[in-house]
Amino acid sequence: MLYKVIIADDHPVFRTGIREVVSNIAGVELCGEAGDGLEAYQLILSTLPDIAVLDLDMPKLTGIDVCEKVLNEKHNTRFIILTMHKDRHFFDDAMHKGAMGYLLKDSAVDELVSCIKEVGSGKKYVSPTIENYLTEYTASEHFPESVKALYNTLTPTEKIIVKLVSQSITTQEIADNLFVSKNTIENHRANIARKLKIEGKNSLLKFALLYKKLL
């Protein structure tokens, strides 16, 4: 059994490290690399790997975003999330969105190898050291409950779009990257605006920038 694996991390040197480790595992074929979340998403669609090893914090889309979106589309790729966050919130979020592996970035090389093998054979794998580091989730600061409630009525696709808007990515670019029509994204934007009860030019951009850190 040969597993197709792709990796994604926005830190080139760290990605070199992952590449070195992954490509030396027997039974694994490294079939692609990405430097941000959108690239990773496209790479997964085009190569349909068995396993995707994704950094959590990447530009444009997080590893968890990518995981969620791909699994939503009923693909069979299994996800391993790498992160330096010792925050329980991220761990819970990743597992809830369907990740099969969760590793801290200071994990040993052997752990990454074990994780890929375990996840490859269909099992879940969580860094043994993670329990020690899990701390209370203290994040969601200035997200007013009312706004939060509205935001949570958005569908996964709509949330992705808000996120991309917050990174100054235009409707056309979003459309290109998600392989859908510009009209579709405009439709989503209109639905989002309606749900969030906002109106006027750039109102979605303003919302997205305002709550950027909390999305």
Add this chain to the structure above:
Amino acid sequence: MLYKVIIADDHPVFRTGIREVVSNIAGVELCGEAGDGLEAYQLILSTLPDIAVLDLDMPKLTGIDVCEKVLNEKHNTRFIILTMHKDRHFFDDAMHKGAMGYLLKDSAVDELVSCIKEVGSGKKYVSPTIENYLTEYTASEHFPESVKALYNTLTPTEKIIVKLVSQSITTQEIADNLFVSKNTIENHRANIARKLKIEGKNSLLKFALLYKKLL
């Protein structure tokens, strides 16, 4: 000329990446690795390398601590500090303590190579992208010096306009409120954009929202 280099990082996978990059540079001999600051210090004393590539955040001693301590003892090793910190304070501290190279962890592989070559030949090397990252980091909390300098080249009228833009007031509304023509405000906006070195649709809005609290 063959440079002896040691590397130190507490993240095994990242260290694998550094090892891969460093050991493939012609004229460089990788002669040791360490996983924390104390190990790095001992390794430097025992191998007396030409260059030490040190992570800033390591257990026991930081990369800067090691740099300071070794240089205090009049050794000839030159130091390159790797970090994910986008905070000017760390950069200033490292340079003050005698580091010859300073690289962000999301630098390209080529940058690490250039850095080692430059530092090897006695020059200093600072990541060209570091200014951008300093700007990005300080966005929410502080007013980066570089941006502040640009902002202060604006005339009083221009500053007023930036402020009004940050409050979601349109060009037409600003014109009405200041009893001047819409064209005048558009002209001011163009001048502001030029002075702040920004371009593209909504870029002024984005700038204004980003620095809203500090204007």
Add this chain to the structure above:
DNA sequence: AACAATATAGTGGTTAACCACTATTGTCCT
């Protein structure tokens, strides 16, 4: 007197976002 900076105002054009619709497909739930 010459110059630079500032504020004013204009023309003419491009583009991205938004608005208001309609419409089809597929899934999930009852």
Add this chain to the structure above:
DNA sequence: AGGACAATAGTGGTTAACCACTATATTGTT
């Protein structure tokens, strides 16, 4: 089988922001 929802895609139109110019009056400085 029917209904709700989600995602897809389209047409046609409006508007705000931006871009690239030119131009004039005022003020302050060298």
